[in-house]
Amino acid sequence: MANIINNKLEFFMLYLLTLSYMLSDRFVDGRSIGATKLVKHKGTIKTIETEDGDIIDCVDFYQQPAFDHPLLKNHIIQMKPSSIPSDLKANPSEPDQLFQNWHKSGQCPEATIPIRRPQGNQRPRDLYHFKQRRARLNHSLDSASDGDDLSAHEYATAYLGGNFHGAHATINVWQPTVSNNGEMSIGQIWVVAGPDDKVNTMEAGWRVDYDQKSKLFVYWTSDGYQSTGCHNLECPGFVQTNKQVALGSPIGGVSSYNSKQTNIGITIYKNNGNWWLKVNDQPVGYWPSSLFTYLANSATELTWGGEIYNNKIGGVHTKTQMGSGHFPSEGYGKASYFRNIQSVDSNGIFRDVEAGELATDVTKPSCYNINVQSDNSGGSGTNFYFGGPGYSDKCPK
Template sequence: MVNIIYNKLQCCIVLFLAFSYVLSDRFAIGRAIGTVKTKEFVKHKGTTKSIQGEDGDIIDCVDIYQQPAFNHPLLKNHTIQMKPSSIPGGVRVNSFQEKLFQGWHKSGQCPEATIPIRRSQEDEHSRAMHFKPRRTQLNHSFAAYHKNHEYATVYINGDNFYGASSSINIWKPTVSYDGEISIAQIWVVAGPDELLNTMEAGWNVYSDDQKTRFFIYWTSDGYHETGCYNLECSGFVQTNNEFAIGSPIEAVSSYDSNQYDIGITIYKNNENWWLQVDDQLIGYWPQSIFTYLASSATTVDWGGEIYNSKPGGSHTKTQMGSGHFPDEGYGKASYFRNIQYMDSTGNFRDAEDMGLVLYVTNPSCYNIDVQHDKDYFGNGTHVYFGGPGYSEDKCP
């Protein structure tokens, strides 16, 4: 009898502890977090608070000194720089709309000395490794290897670029097939293709959830071993406690109606490459994690990219930009406005001064058009880009 009672007591204790463990991670800041498998979503090391947004994303507020960046072997003794020593001249920015246009702020805020990191599925981007963002000016062998990537971009080439900037029109293009993606972004690039160094920022839409999300990416070896999306590996140092990289963008443009864009600026200050979104500093890539970008960039690209899985042997129906061609113009086609680069004097200048080059892989499906009326969007070169993808007569 004593043994039976003792065994029942043990069972009760085990059940109580198990229930307490599940409950502790099921609720965050008074909001229920849906039941998820531990293999799918990982709570970040150093989390002091968790928030679930109305869109279902879970944001962990992580101690700024325990963020993933410091797992990088070159950043073990790194001291965080909270802001650059100077702000470059000529940057045109907007004001952030509604707490950096991310809906999770409606459910809570991250405290000072923490940064918000979105919980992601462990294999969220590993499923998409075959369509990492790529440099647009490719040699023939590199382009052939990535023949399912399609681009509509403009770029400049030179010896010493120290930054890039533009405001990118926000849309939610349809991504039609599993494993495909639609991207609008800025590339800052240096090095040969096989050892390519890039810093990338913009928005993308995956087939998985069809949401428009802000993202960043970097690599220092041509996408082979180094680099990752967002904060999924060590490298990028975040300093902003209000912006969750990888979270959905709420304000999305509508055809022939409201238009929204975000200003994205990447620039070098001392030994860091800073990322600024509208008028807010997000953080930086330390130059030490790069080889060729440790000094300056040689190519900067602006534009769109999709991955075409060629379902059934036909071209994908995945859209680029707004899903409409550039000749439809404002309110219908997606745009980049105020396209600029930073020169060696630390000032931003109109990219057209360097001679913008168009790079379009399949103009019948997606295209880009440079506009020379610099006053239309407020003193800056702008482009329209995009397209619908498959059509029986033009893009089979």
């Protein structure tokens, strides 16, 4: 009889322990966390649930995903760039303060970095998007493989070839409508080197998926989008040093049509051998050069602009918008723009890119377009408007 009672008591205690463990992970600051958000990142010190519904883990700096990469086992950490470029052009309307809403719900402690927990499948099939864009520019459409549809990726971009140590632009942030699950709309910078099948890229800007939120993101690959690289901190690679920026988390404000314009400055530049990302006034982190082959030394192509993915549901063009959803011809306050376009030379000097130096790549001008211009008198340097509404009487397919 005593054994039966003891067994029941042990079972009950085990049940309570299991329940308490489950509840400890299901509630943060008194609020329930859905089942899809249960997995904490390794090294989490604190967890924050945001007003946007995101879960941010504050992860011990030295336990962030980057240091699990085999090429970074003996990596010498660079906590900040050795210099901040004085010749970097910044738009006066770029905010120096924090620009993401998650800070309203809490702050990460010192010696940690914020990592957003992925929620569901918000990624379209875009692993080969830039590889395919390059293939199309080189008239080698046969290289668009892996079952992805080349014509589903649509662009309105400006690009520059040469030898570079970085790129910069001021981008106004929008929240374009993304019509179908699996589609996306982005405004970003690409820093590129290498042949199409082994291309190395670093990418950064804003991105909207089917959740209709404009989010800061980064991406990288070192083998033509085949097996290396990822978005944000979803795999080892990018080393984050800033505790105030959560990659993949929504940007706090977006531009409004014919009203307030919200800008972010995106800068990628080489410093002490690594490729640093700077957003507005804040160094966010870096891609170690050891991750790359062709980008280990310098970039050979810089690209600025927009991209969408078109699922072609029902055989018609998607209504997913690019930029503001309005054509470049509508101009300031209505169309999306890149301003203060700069490149970085091998001496680390930021140079204004002249409008005549830029070539453009526009997939379907009737759906999305671009208009490059120079406006040094207005303080915005070489700039362009880009984007469009997608499906319309002018853009049926």
